[in-house]
Amino acid sequence: MSHSWQKYSKDNLCAPNLIHFNNAGAALMPKQVVGAVTDYLNLEAKIGGYEAMEYAAPKIEGIYRDLAQLIGAHADEIALFENATRAWQVVFYGMEFKQGDTILTTSAEYGSNLLGILHLKKIKGVNVELIPEEETGETSVSALEKMIKAKKPKLLAITHVPSQGGLVNPVENIGALARKYDIFYLLDATQSIGQMRVDVSKIKCDALCATGRKFLRGPRGTGFAYIKRERLNYLLPPVVDMMTADWQDGENFKLRDKAQRLETWESSFAGKLGLAEAVKYALGIGMDKIEKRVIHLANLLREKLGEIEDIALHDQGKIKSGIVTFKIKNIDSKDVWSQLFKKNINVTYIPKERFPLDFNLRGLTDLVRASVHYYNTEEEIDRFSREINQVILQSPGLN
Amino acid sequence: MSHSWQKYSKDNLCAPNLIHFNNAGAALMPKQVVGAVTDYLNLEAKIGGYEAMEYAAPKIEGIYRDLAQLIGAHADEIALFENATRAWQVVFYGMEFKQGDTILTTSAEYGSNLLGILHLKKIKGVNVELIPEEETGETSVSALEKMIKAKKPKLLAITHVPSQGGLVNPVENIGALARKYDIFYLLDATQSIGQMRVDVSKIKCDALCATGRKFLRGPRGTGFAYIKRERLNYLLPPVVDMMTADWQDGENFKLRDKAQRLETWESSFAGKLGLAEAVKYALGIGMDKIEKRVIHLANLLREKLGEIEDIALHDQGKIKSGIVTFKIKNIDSKDVWSQLFKKNINVTYIPKERFPLDFNLRGLTDLVRASVHYYNTEEEIDRFSREINQVILQSPGLN
Numbered sequence: 001m002s003h004s005w006q007k008y009s010k011d012n013l014c015a016p017n018l019i020h021f022n023n024a025g026a027a028l029m030p031k032q033v034v035g036a037v038t039d040y041l042n043l044e045a046k047i048g049g050y051e052a053m054e055y056a057a058p059k060i061e062g063i064y065r066d067l068a069q070l071i072g073a074h075a076d077e078i079a080l081f082e083n084a085t086r087a088w089q090v091v092f093y094g095m096e097f098k099q100g101d102t103i104l105t106t107s108a109e110y111g112s113n114l115l116g117i118l119h120l121k122k123i124k125g126v127n128v129e130l131i132p133e134e135e136t137g138e139t140s141v142s143a144l145e146k147m148i149k150a151k152k153p154k155l156l157a158i159t160h161v162p163s164q165g166g167l168v169n170p171v172e173n174i175g176a177l178a179r180k181y182d183i184f185y186l187l188d189a190t191q192s193i194g195q196m197r198v199d200v201s202k203i204k205c206d207a208l209c210a211t212g213r214k215f216l217r218g219p220r221g222t223g224f225a226y227i228k229r230e231r232l233n234y235l236l237p238p239v240v241d242m243m244t245a246d247w248q249d250g251e252n253f254k255l256r257d258k259a260q261r262l263e264t265w266e267s268s269f270a271g272k273l274g275l276a277e278a279v280k281y282a283l284g285i286g287m288d289k290i291e292k293r294v295i296h297l298a299n300l301l302r303e304k305l306g307e308i309e310d311i312a313l314h315d316q317g318k319i320k321s322g323i324v325t326f327k328i329k330n331i332d333s334k335d336v337w338s339q340l341f342k343k344n345i346n347v348t349y350i351p352k353e354r355f356p357l358d359f360n361l362r363g364l365t366d367l368v369r370a371s372v373h374y375y376n377t378e379e380e381i382d383r384f385s386r387e388i389n390q391v392i393l394q395s396p397g398l399n
Numbered sequence: 400m401s402h403s404w405q406k407y408s409k410d411n412l413c414a415p416n417l418i419h420f421n422n423a424g425a426a427l428m429p430k431q432v433v434g435a436v437t438d439y440l441n442l443e444a445k446i447g448g449y450e451a452m453e454y455a456a457p458k459i460e461g462i463y464r465d466l467a468q469l470i471g472a473h474a475d476e477i478a479l480f481e482n483a484t485r486a487w488q489v490v491f492y493g494m495e496f497k498q499g500d501t502i503l504t505t506s507a508e509y510g511s512n513l514l515g516i517l518h519l520k521k522i523k524g525v526n527v528e529l530i531p532e533e534e535t536g537e538t539s540v541s542a543l544e545k546m547i548k549a550k551k552p553k554l555l556a557i558t559h560v561p562s563q564g565g566l567v568n569p570v571e572n573i574g575a576l577a578r579k580y581d582i583f584y585l586l587d588a589t590q591s592i593g594q595m596r597v598d599v600s601k602i603k604c605d606a607l608c609a610t611g612r613k614f615l616r617g618p619r620g621t622g623f624a625y626i627k628r629e630r631l632n633y634l635l636p637p638v639v640d641m642m643t644a645d646w647q648d649g650e651n652f653k654l655r656d657k658a659q660r661l662e663t664w665e666s667s668f669a670g671k672l673g674l675a676e677a678v679k680y681a682l683g684i685g686m687d688k689i690e691k692r693v694i695h696l697a698n699l700l701r702e703k704l705g706e707i708e709d710i711a712l713h714d715q716g717k718i719k720s721g722i723v724t725f726k727i728k729n730i731d732s733k734d735v736w737s738q739l740f741k742k743n744i745n746v747t748y749i750p751k752e753r754f755p756l757d758f759n760l761r762g763l764t765d766l767v768r769a770s771v772h773y774y775n776t777e778e779e780i781d782r783f784s785r786e787i788n789q790v791i792l793q794s795p796g797l798n
Contacts, residue, residue, distance in 0.1 A: 012444075013441065013444040013445055014444065014445055014446070015445050015446055018445075018446060018447075020447050022447055022449060022450070025447070025448065025449045026443070026447060026448025026449055027448075028443075028444055028447060029440070029443065029444045030444075031444070033444075034437075034440050034441060034444050037437075037440055038433075038436075038437045038440065041428070041433050041436055041437065041618065042412065042433060044425070044427075044428065044619065045411075045412040045413065045427055045428045045429075045430070045432075045433050046412055046413055046414050046417075047413070047414055047417060047745075048417075048419050048421055048424070048425060048427060048745045049424065049425025049426075049612055049619050050421060050424045050425055050745075050747065051421070051740070051745050054740075082481040082620075082663065082665070082666055082667070083663060083664065083665035083666065084665070085663050085664055085665060086663050089663075112663075112664060115644055115652055118651075118652065119652075123635075211665065213448055213665070219440065219443075219667065219669070220443065220448050220665065220666070220667050220668060220669065221481075221620065221665070221666045221667025221668075221669070221670060222667075223665070245514055246752070252517075253514055253517065253518075264481065264482060264484050264485050264488075265482065265484055265511060266481070266482035266483070266484060266610065266612070266619065266620070266622070267481055267482060267619070267620045268481070268618065268619050268620025268621075268667055268670055269619060269620075270618070270619065270620070271620060271667055271670070341450070341453075346446070346447045346449075346450050348449065353645070
């Protein structure tokens, strides 16, 4: 590993000899993030929760600015949530769908989002259509334009980087269509944020949701949404509380004019400060630099795994992300995960039940997912491929 | 302070000479709670977020049992949320109100709840009626029975201990009516949980919401709901995600059969483990013992403040809680809060905008709220009343 990357590894608190290739699940927090959370918790225990907030008010204000800087937005376009799913849902369920409204999405959309969409189909009778894919797996922009013309959809729900395959969707081209035809464009950036540049001023989405715990290296239980200023009034807050609205008198209330009005009143400020620290850490390295490094390592991993006979790689996409998915012949992916876990190697497995639409289309039953981050090393990739070979050799199914 | 209480104070991390009388805002976490959160965060940073969950799975399961034990429920009747408001909203917005349905609540209901209720009045045309109060401020049980007979309400929304006054509502008597007439009874126990025994098997509510950060001494960003087994199917999950439902095939999903299905997938497990530690800590002392101590200290505080000429106490209720509210003649409560803050004393102030309905009825403009917990001492109460006297003496308004 080059010297310049080694210096970031020194900020990790990770166990010696651990290979963490589950960054698409939750990446390792650097010590600065853990420190920001624990320092604030200790301040709360020392002087009181609300009193700590008085002291930290400028820092807390800063969280919105940091996230805005990360994605090329304005601070008042950011709202903080417990997770990306909640952020997505606040936008989605705020849209006031009517029977017959059309939602365009893809089979590779995140499972929780698809469940939400099917839920609305059931309870409101919305029309849900899947956008066809290119041969390489990405959402087809030309097919999308035809569908937009034919169906006049109310919403485009797109996932930037699907969880279950390596591809990167052409989000800027999709954004150009969304603007051309003025369609609400909701982007799930859960797996892209922190591993590549995500710039809403270029993507031109109307709303975006993301999480802290994945490639951004923030604490679990943190997420955020971006809602374009012009679209805030388009969304009905799904619930109203003292975060959403100010009382005017005993009977009336007035909605606040920032995206923050979509939040709820109470949350973990320790967690949020940890998220802000993670953002600063990523910006300190530089998103372009991170993106190059992640792509380099992921491609190297694909190359090494490609050399192993019994492995089939399942990543799609002309542009590939840090997510590497594969299947070992005759070995259940859950067993692979479990055997690697015992060897101090973190990956994850994805059963078909998680992404039934996508797996059916792709003819898959289960996958191993190894996702790399910039702090991973070429040496880890070597060791990983040796250990995978061991798993294959020791598998009773192949003897 | 008696020896038996001093030993608990030793677990506090609080600054020397700080008087924390803002326990109804957020109580001080004991070191065990901070330790549980930071230990788990460090484990996540060491071995990975999802990998830490593998190790901690039995502990995480235990959180539901601990909370169930605290309130006399079953573990499958507990769902965890980021805060009590979200817990309340998931129940409230899950009830499928129709135009003309009646909700009975009180003017002292928590602000965010009232905003939610008014929101529904606006968007669905539900009928909202306020239950009259006894002269002593509690919800009138006899008036409630008459209203139930006349209005056949769909929901009773009651707050156990209002945030803005010392009273304790007769929640068991209300529960008896709710059962007699079979009406859904949603109890907000945000301010009672952790300061007194809250037993759903006696209260006989259908659902309850509570927070971790107040008298329970848990971390901010934690809360929970209780939903009686028989009522779970009565509530439509407001959103559907992978926590709520299991995929059955590409088009269908099946709701899970535990209250947990009302949660969302991703959250801070560090925070939840801190909450469980706080529950164990409270149970270790004993809720009856805590309740007696809090009432003793709060009554002593009322007594001392009552001796000061320019102070009007505003606590109502035949039974009074650990929340003490008062107004100093001619001094804005915000100024009192600010001056005490500089003297290392934490209280809070409540402006009328927070509780317009209740403050109008009670003829109030603003209040100082001092809320005590078992770790506070008689010596602190003495110092507090001396300092309040100083605030009055130094006030330009009175000279």
